[in-house]
Amino acid sequence: MAATSPSPIPAGLEDPVTYKQAVSMLAETGHKVSGNTIARWGLPTVRVGRTHYVDWPDVLEAHRDHTEAKMRSSSNWT
Template sequence: MAIAALTPSVAVGPISDPVTIKESVALFAETGHPVSESTLRRWIKRAGLLGVRSAGETWYSDSEILELHRDRVFGE
């Protein structure tokens, strides 16, 4: 599984399941439904998802990213 070794195992601010965009892109590539980093960034911006800066990275809720990917790839 493609996930960074430094991914926090605890909450980052209000996010209990933190993930970076790069990690999400790598994980989606393994599913057979890949998405580019630029596309995922665009989807996140349009959806208005909350990102939290910590440890030099911007973290998003993995659950929200998964739901966003599901809705965009398979329709709402």
């Protein structure tokens, strides 16, 4: 009997990234977030082995909403 192994490419996501990759890319925006913060946003994830993947466009939309809410609550919002 042949052994099967999971595919290293997650299925079901348009543009999959790990939490670590998402944190790294969002750091370039000037509005950093942690992997735990991204996990709390409740985005759909796909798990391959021990690694969780999220869809990059979903991360961008959630980050936009999170940053907007943060800016609105600060005194710098115009």
